[in-house]
Amino acid sequence: MCLSFILGVFAESLLKISLPALGGFFVLGIIFIGSFWIKDKRLVVAGFCLLFFVFGSWRYIQKEQISNLSQFNDKGRLTMIGMVNDQPDRRAASQKLIVSAENIIINGKKNDISGLALMTAGLYPEFQYGQQLEIVGKLETPQNFKDFDYQSYLGKSDIYSVVYYPEIEILAENQGSRIKQSLFWLKGKFESSLEKNLPEPQASFLAGLTLGEQKQIPTWLSDAFKKTGTTHIIALSGYNITLVASFLMTIFGFFMIGRTLRFWLAVLGIVFFTILTGASASVVRAAIMGILVLIARQSGRLYSVRNALVFAGAVMVFVSPKILRFDIGFQLSFMATAGLVWLAPIFDKWFDKLPKALGLKEILIATLSAQLAVLPLLLVYFGQLSIISPLANLLVLIFVPQIMLFGFLLGATGMIWLVLGKIFGWIVWLYLSLEISIIRFFAGLPLAAVPWRWDWWLVVIYYLILVLLLFRYHQKQKKQILVEMWAEN
Numbered sequence: 483m484c485l486s487f488i489l490g491v492f493a494e495s496l497l498k499i500s501l502p503a504l505g506g507f508f509v510l511g512i513i514f515i516g517s518f519w520i521k522d523k524r525l526v527v528a529g530f531c532l533l534f535f536v537f538g539s540w541r542y543i544q545k546e547q548i549s550n551l552s553q554f555n556d557k558g559r560l561t562m563i564g565m566v567n568d569q570p571d572r573r574a575a576s577q578k579l580i581v582s583a584e585n586i587i588i589n590g591k592k593n594d595i596s597g598l599a600l601m602t603a604g605l606y607p608e609f610q611y612g613q614q615l616e617i618v619g620k621l622e623t624p625q626n627f628k629d630f631d632y633q634s635y636l637g638k639s640d641i642y643s644v645v646y647y648p649e650i651e652i653l654a655e656n657q658g659s660r661i662k663q664s665l666f667w668l669k670g671k672f673e674s675s676l677e678k679n680l681p682e683p684q685a686s687f688l689a690g691l692t693l694g695e696q697k698q699i700p701t702w703l704s705d706a707f708k709k710t711g712t713t714h715i716i717a718l719s720g721y722n723i724t725l726v727a728s729f730l731m732t733i734f735g736f737f738m739i740g741r742t743l744r745f746w747l748a749v750l751g752i753v754f755f756t757i758l759t760g761a762s763a764s765v766v767r768a769a770i771m772g773i774l775v776l777i778a779r780q781s782g783r784l785y786s787v788r789n790a791l792v793f794a795g796a797v798m799v800f801v802s803p804k805i806l807r808f809d810i811g812f813q814l815s816f817m818a819t820a821g822l823v824w825l826a827p828i829f830d831k832w833f834d835k836l837p838k839a840l841g842l843k844e845i846l847i848a849t850l851s852a853q854l855a856v857l858p859l860l861l862v863y864f865g866q867l868s869i870i871s872p873l874a875n876l877l878v879l880i881f882v883p884q885i886m887l888f889g890f891l892l893g894a895t896g897m898i899w900l901v902l903g904k905i906f907g908w909i910v911w912l913y914l915s916l917e918i919s920i921i922r923f924f925a926g927l928p929l930a931a932v933p934w935r936w937d938w939w940l941v942v943i944y945y946l947i948l949v950l951l952l953f954r955y956h957q958k959q960k961k962q963i964l965v966e967m968w969a970e971n
Contacts, residue, residue, distance in 0.1 A: 484796035486531040488806065490538025491799050495807035496938055499539055508536045542803045551583045551597025552642040555623045561587040562617045565657050567598060569666045570609050578602050579609055599643040600636060603650060611666050612658030619648025638804030665761050672759055675896030679907035684914040688889045690716030694764045694811060706925035708864045711871025712878050714818060714856055717811045718764055722886065723772025724822060727752055729883030745780045749773055755890055764811045770794055771819040778823060788823050813859050821855025822848060824952060849875045858941040865935035874924040878917055885913045
């Protein structure tokens with residue numbers, strides 16, 4: 483049913499299903515449930531799935547409704563009063579602010595208003611979350627670029643208006659949530675600690691690994707990530723968190739700590755990391771995914787967590803439906819984690835005889851599982867197939883747990899004592915420099931990446947085939963178990 487809800491959201495975002503068609507699905511679902519309640523439970527389940535599909539589509543339509551702020555788009559200069567709703571995004575020559583509108587002043591009369599606007603301003607003064615601003619400028623409708631649906635990208639965050647370089651006056655401070663303000667302060671200190679203790683591009687690379695921040699990564703390095711199929715490691719995901727948590731459990735195991743205590747220490751480590759890095763939506767999503775995989779491994783069966791994973795994904799999509807189609811970070815995080823849950827056990831059986839030296843077997847299995855799960859998304863967004871991606875990922879991912887662990891220690895200790903931060907900075911700099919050298923080497927190979935862009939319909943077909951193959955594999959496994967039991971008897 484959760485999958486049906488997710489499919490309904492995705493189908494509506496892609497196809498814009500007509501209301502009569504949705505009504506037909508709803509009626510059909512009611513008929514299935516009412517007519518076959520006793521006769522055929524499978525058709526009853528199918529009926530409920532149809533209802534959840536319609537519910538998903540309705541939820542997307544509901545969240546797509548444009549805020550009343552956008553009615554003032556493209557109507558000339560006006561005065562708006564609003565609060566800085568999120569941490570400002572500071573670039574090389576400007577800063578971008580998400581402003582939650584409170585009032586629009588027209589002909590000297592103040593009118594209540596609601597909605598979010600993305601404001602671009604100069605570098606100074608440096609604005610902060612929670613400031614109430616008076617903004618005089620032009621609200622505009624976001625314009626799409628040639629190869630980028632900018633309207634949909636902003637729309638996933640319920641932003642339908644932009645304003646460029648307006649006149650700004652600060653009216654009040656500290657108008658936002660105290661908790662959110664404290665988290666942003668912590669995140670700012672963490673980022674500052676990274677920047678003080680590492681040169682570029684190592685500092686930006688580490689910010690991508692630990693915070694999912696990609697804005698400051700140089701273009702040449704970003705292109706190298708795309709060519710080698712390693713972009714997923716800087717789109718902070720449940721996969722990254724799982725690697726670090728597994729590494730922590732290995733360290734705790736070295737000190738003879740019990741399995742249950744190791745599990746809870748790893749979970750606490752994830753929670754502490756999430757809080758220290760600002761608890762942004764992307765980090766929280768990644769933490770949830772990572773903890774789910776930890777729970778699965780703790781229980782001894784990765785399969786046992788699949789319902790929890792789908793339920794968690796459905797809840798996230800319900801809260802913010804547009805992340806399913808327009809948030810690449812969520813997509814990579816969910817699919818990479820799904821790959822670990824559904825595909826890793828299969829590869830584990832295939833590579834059962836491989837030695838476990840240096841953890842290479844686990845890394846190879848995790849790499850293949852995650853890569854197979856996210857492959858179509860990489861082809862949609864980046865338009866190229868990396869031929870050397872499996873080998874590049876295998877070599878790169880060996881060091882990711884150590885980099886994230888020492889990077890976390892660098893950020894945390896550097897906030898308290900700069901000298902101690904420097905010590906961890908030297909260690910993590912060596913790892914980061916090695917990673918960058920490996921990525922640059924593979925990106926420079928001939929035919930490292932082949933241009934190949936997919937449309938969404940190919941993505942749907944790919945995942946349908948993958949689900950069918952998984953279903954047939956599990957059916958075959960069940961038959962084999964039954965045959966073995968019969969032979970024993």
